[in-house]
Amino acid sequence: MKRYFFCLFFMGSLFGRISGQTTVQLLPTEKPVEISKHIYGHFAEHLGRCVYDGFYVGEDNKIIPHTNGVRNDVIAALKELHIPNLRWPGGCFADTYHWKDGIGPKANRPAIVNNWWGGVTEDNSFGTHDFLDMCELLGTEPYLAGNVGSGEVQELADWVQYVNFEGKSPMSDLRRENGRDKPWNVKFWGVGNEAWGCGGNMTAEYYTDIYRKYATFMADWTNTGGLYRIASGANSADYHWTETLMKQLPKHLVKGIALHHYSVIDWKQKGPSITYSDEQYFQTMKSAWFMNELVEKHSAIMDKYDPKKEVALVVDEWGGWYEVEPNTNPGFLYQQNTMRDAMIAGLTLNIFNNHADRIKMANLAQTINVLQAVILTKEDKMLKTPTFHVLEMYKVHQDAQLIPLQIKSADYVLNGEAIPAVSASASRDKHGRTHISLVNIDPKVAQEVTIDLAQQRKLHSARLLTSAKLRDFNDFDAAERIVPTSFKAVKLEKQQMKVKLPPFAVVVLALD
Known part of the structure; x- marks a missing residue:
């Protein structure tokens, strides 16, 4: 540090x-170093009330103004932030999600039980078309997290073809049958999520082989620079993970290495979101400052194998994590957002800006009603949290030259x-x-x-x-x-x- x-x-x-x-x-x-706008990305997982009852209220909703089921007030608020990218469908959920369950007529889509978050049954009414069309409404780039944990190579390869291929093929024909002629040309792809944990409890050595296999078959047809494949990276201070990936992954198959770190006091005793003590506040700030050390040490490892900084460090999960609000589903991770969260946001974004030579992308967890959200909703009401206002103030740094x-x-x-x-x-x-x-x-x-x-x-x-x-x-x-x-x-x-x-x-x- x-x-x-x-x-x-x-x-x-x-x-x-x-x-x-x-x-x-x-x-x-x-x-000259440019602060990539993608450092200011967001994250929408199928978790609690982030997607359903957050972004998406259903196409038949007569109370809340919406466009194809997506809340208009949410779209307007996120446009204020100039959000550059949005990660979906997870998170841990991504490695249990089978994308073909979320396409076609909604009445025919099979249900899924969200075993990771609350054990609720989802009807798959919000799927690939819904998410990618919503990104077009937002004017943001989608970041799709592929299923490597429980999915097969063919499944992920088919998803790339379904959303990106303009010519005639089984998957592009299926896309047209489902009402979309032109491809969305999705650039950002995560090859699994937290492979060291909920994504399969893999070792770094095993995951590198899995990554190479999946990434090889993720063919691209439209993006001139190729797909921006992002490898599932380290959990906080697991420097061995980063070393292994940088040593073993060929440069032509990887554009980014992920890093996850939350500002947590103690994973067993996270503390309340509002009534925290002075000591709990200090320890949260200490954890937030630890991001600086993490970035510098992971970057130093990457520099050994990539001195030209061609592979980005992608912090695609960050933010504060506390105990859920009283009398809410513990699997929904709903927490309030105080001035402490504004401190985490401002401090963390300053760290990312100052390391913009290596950090090219990041995603705050999460957008609506989950963890350090920028938006909270309740029926037809919506509010902007202190974290929202920090990101709005900081948007002036997007694509600007670092001083x-x-x-x-x-x-x-x-x-x-x-x-x-x-x-x-x-x-x-x-x-x-x-x-x-x-x-x-x-x-x-x-x-x-x-x-x-x-x-x-x-x-x-x-x-x-x-x-x-x-x-x-x-x-x-x-x-x-x-x-x-x-x-x-x-x-x-x-x-x-x-x-x-x-x-x-x-x-x-x-x-x-």
Whole structure:
């Protein structure tokens, strides 16, 4: 992990006690690095109320406005985020999903029992056509997770042909019979999911052989650059997994290696989503910061075998994970979303931005009503969570050029442990505007941040996301308790900017 330095002093502030002097320096760019928009991807698994009752309310619904069964308010909200890709149908569910069960007349589709999540019976009314057509409504690229755990090679090969082949073939003819003439040309494909766990409890060595076999038969006919195949990667700090894949997978068969890491206190004692203690908050932030170490160590392994960085690190599951809300199905993973989640989102996205030379794609888990959702729904109501607002504020970084930073942060200290209080990332968009995103995860102490801009600038805008209390959240009776506001505690002095960053706050600055 990068080393952070700090010095302490005390002074008054409108925002509370100032504890540390944090400095941020914008550095010259030695080699241009683009922050791929696909870092800002999302994840929709058949889990709880994410797909059914989240995205999809059925074509016969007379109460909730929809397009082919997909909620119009959800589509409009996600368009605000400019979501670049959406991963589906899982997750663990993907390796039990047989795509042919979800095509054709809905009345004829067989039901499936979701053994992974809640043991509920699904009618397969939301399948391949429904998902890919929804992606077109969203203006986003689909990311399909293939069944390697319980599916056969032919099944996955047929799926690629069904959605991508324009000519005449058994699968493209079947697609046309089901009402779609032109192919969707899906680029992103996951070859299994969590093969080390729910995807088959495989060893890394065994999975590499399985991957090579499945990837070989996933033929492509339309994408000029070929399919973007993503291998099932490591569980958090399993560096042996990454080493094995990088050593044994041929470059022409793999474009990305996945990584999964959740900000969890303890898998056996995850803690509540709202009434968490100060200690639980600190440990969650410590787990979120661990992402930086994971990215650097996995990237170092990848650099040994791929110094040109042709294979991407794809963090296609990340976010906070707590105990479910009281009196809800434990298999549905429904949790509230407080300012703690905004801290996880801002901190994690800063880490991804700063490692954009290797991280080319990521997926927040999950989009609606599950884990660290950006949207919650209840009957005809919909709300945007604090996490939603962070992603909306950060969308300015999508496809912008990374500006390297040097950060010396004060520490956030609790019970003798210390982690950096401030994280930051910066970029320059195609219009030449510079954006700097700052996060102060300390829940009680504001930060005096000095930013060395290297040249004189003008402040175009400044936005703030915070709330009166750390444990505040948006609910259906107060859907806009937490929303971005204009930020005034910024002072420009020639080539320096002074920012009084409140406790548990996210700030995005725009400079001309």
